[in-house]
Amino acid sequence: MVPSPVGSAERHRQEGRTGSHQHASQAALPMGADKAKLVRQMFDTIARRYETLNTVMTFGMDRGWRRRCVQALGLQPGAHVLDVACGTGDLCRELARQRMRATGLDLSSEMLRYARTPAPLVLGDALAAPFKDGAFDGAVSGFALRNMVDLGDLFAELARLVRPDGRLALLDMSVPDNPLLRAGHRLWCSYGVPTLGAALSDRAAYRYLPRSLVYLPPPEGIAERLEMAGFAAVEREPLSGGVCQLYTASRRPRPRRWS
Ligand SMILES: C[S@@+](CC[C@H](N)C(=O)[O-])C[C@H]1O[C@@H](n2cnc3c(N)ncnc32)[C@H](O)[C@@H]1O
Secondary structure: OEEOOOOHHHHHHHHHHHHHHHHHHOOOOOOOHHHHHHHHHHHHHHHEEEEEHHHHHHHOOHHHHHHHHHHHHOOOOOEEEEEEEOOHHHHHHHHHHHHOOOOOOOOOOHHHOOOOOOOOEEEOOHHHHHOOOOOOOEEEEEEEHHOOOOOHHHHHHHHHHHHHHHHEEEEEEOOOOHHHHHHHHHHHHHHHHHHHHHHHHHHHHHHHHHHHHHHHHOOOHHHHHHHHHOEEEEEEEEEEHHOOEEEEEEEEOOOOOOO
C-alpha cells in the first residue's frame, strides 16, 4: 500500500467515519494520571507473555509491520533511533536488523525486564524523556500512541529529541474501512482478543487494550498534532487492510535566523 499525505482528501474521507472509527465503547476509560498509572500497572502485569500474545493475536503480522516501520524511516545504517515506549524491545531488534543503533525507553520496568535486545534501555516517561535536544536521528514507536496521556505532549517531546530533518515512524492499530473487514475486526476485538488474553495472560488487560483504540484521534487529528509539534511531510500508510496504520514524518529544520 502506498503511503499518502494526510491532506485534505484523506481528511474528508476520514471525517465521515470519525465517529464509527471508534467502535469500542468510550465508557469508563481512564484519563490523565489515572490512565498513566493503569497503563504502567497493566504492562507490568502482562509483560511476561506480551510478545507471544502479540504474535498470536496479530496472526504474526506484527513482524511485517515492524519491518515496514523501520524501513519507512529511510535513515542510513548507523543512524541512532529512539524506540519510544519500547516495551520488550521488538522494534529495537528490528532496528538492529536494519543496521541502525537503537535506544529504548519505557515506563514499565517489567516490560524492560523481559526485553530481549542488547540495545540500551532506559526506564522513564516518554512525555519527559531523559535525553538531550536533538540526540536522535529518528524515533519509532510501536502500538503505544493510544497509551499516552497526551499525544500533543508526546509529539512535542519527540520534536525536541529528533534532530532537524530527522525522521519519525509511528505504528498503531486501526479500524479497517472495508465493511467486511471492519465487521471481522470488531468481532475479533470484542471476543477473540479478550478470550485469548484470559486464557494465556490477563483478562482485564486484553479487554482494555482493544477498547483503548478510542483514545486515538482520526488521521487528520494525528497529522495536525504532528505538524503543530514541528513535523512536516506527514504521511499515513494503512497496513494489512487497515487493521494497522503507520505514520511517518520529518522533523522540520529549525528556522534560519536573520540577524
Ligand atoms: C502496547 S505496548 C508496545 C510495546 C512495543 N513498542 C511493541 O512494539 O510491542 C505499549 C508500551 O508503551 C509503554 N508506555 C505507555 N506510556 C508510556 C510513557 N508515557 N512513557 C514510556 N512508555 C510508555 C508501556 O509501558 C508499554 O510497554
